[in-house]
Amino acid sequence: MVRKGCVFDIKRYAIHDGPGIRMNIFFKGCPLSCMWCHNPEGQDPDPELMFDGLRCLACGACQDRSLPEECPSGALQRCGKYMSVEQVMEIILRERLFFDRSGGGVTFTGGEPLMQPDFLIGLLQACKESGIDRAVDTSLYAPGKVVRQVISLTTLFLADVKIMDPLKHKQYTGVDNILIHKNLFLVARSGVPFLLRIPLVHGVNDTEKETDLLARFAVRLRDMGNLKGIHLLPCHNYGQGKTMRMTGKKVQQGSFSTPPVQVIDSIMLKLRALGFRVVKGG
Numbered sequence: 001m002v003r004k005g006c007v008f009d010i011k012r013y014a015i016h017d018g019p020g021i022r023m024n025i026f027f028k029g030c031p032l033s034c035m036w037c038h039n040p041e042g043q044d045p046d047p048e049l050m051f052d053g054l055r056c057l058a059c060g061a062c063q064d065r066s067l068p069e070e071c072p073s074g075a076l077q078r079c080g081k082y083m084s085v086e087q088v089m090e091i092i093l094r095e096r097l098f099f100d101r102s103g104g105g106v107t108f109t110g111g112e113p114l115m116q117p118d119f120l121i122g123l124l125q126a127c128k129e130s131g132i133d134r135a136v137d138t139s140l141y142a143p144g145k146v147v148r149q150v151i152s153l154t155t156l157f158l159a160d161v162k163i164m165d166p167l168k169h170k171q172y173t174g175v176d177n178i179l180i181h182k183n184l185f186l187v188a189r190s191g192v193p194f195l196l197r198i199p200l201v202h203g204v205n206d207t208e209k210e211t212d213l214l215a216r217f218a219v220r221l222r223d224m225g226n227l228k229g230i231h232l233l234p235c236h237n238y239g240q241g242k243t244m245r246m247t248g249k250k251v252q253q254g255s256f257s258t259p260p261v262q263v264i265d266s267i268m269l270k271l272r273a274l275g276f277r278v279v280k281g282g
């Protein structure tokens with residue numbers, strides 16, 4: 001089993017991605033390419049360089065091969081590094097007290113954690129052995145065999161549902177949603193608690209047709225399993241600045257906006273009327 005994986009960030013004291021105080025581990029690499037992605041640096045599976053022109057001193061250190069490859073201003077930064085399960089666990093275990101006192105734990109996110117299944121499973125097993133709560137934030141675009149293994153080690157799924165119309169889903173994310181829906185049914189039938197997370201993008205998935213389809217789908221999932229609620233995540237454009245700083249492969253990104261407040265409120269009302277616990281953000 002591969003005990004190493006590529007991670008592009010580790011955030012302490014996270015409070016929006018599961019119960020209590022959490023540590024978020026960001027896996028690098030994603031099979032989707034959502035045009036509103038707010039973590040575009042998480043799409044490519046390998047480490048890459050990010051360049052921030054506003055911080056560059058034009059000192060030329062990065063051009064001079066005789067000098068150590070250190071950028072003095074932080075304008076040039078490596079995004080992503082390979083870490084072993086043991087290295088990540090050492091960081092996780094330092095926060096154990098906060099997890100125990102707050103009812104928190106670790107959330108594996110990305111990118112797409114299921115894209116590095118052996119690394120993820122190694123971390124889930126190690127956390128389980130240490131009695132640490134384990135949430136997985138995922139698009140569920142992965143082979144069913146991987147999803148089943150992850151289900152057996154996870155205490156909460158944060159499952160993204162982006163667009164219900166399969167053609168539109170492919171147009172905006174690069175993949176269709178058939179596999180994702182199949183895997184959502186696997187999660188629902190497993191009995192493991194899960195939340196649906198909906199990135200709300202104006203003109204894309206905030207229409208009446210889309211939200212009606214979403215509501216019907218959520219009712220089906222709730223009837224099958226342990227659906228704990230729905231989180232609506234209004235889209236923002238933070239990802240665009242990061243895309244401009246990426247020096248390697250260009251990520252396709254559009255300009256999108258948050259739906260108007262009245263539209264978000266009406267979606268919340270529609271879902272609450274069906275008995276769902278709905279939260280905006282988080």
Ligand code: SF4
Nearest residue numbers: 056057059060062071
């Ligand atoms: S080393 Fe950093 S600050 Fe100097 S020229 Fe290169 S990017 Fe700019």
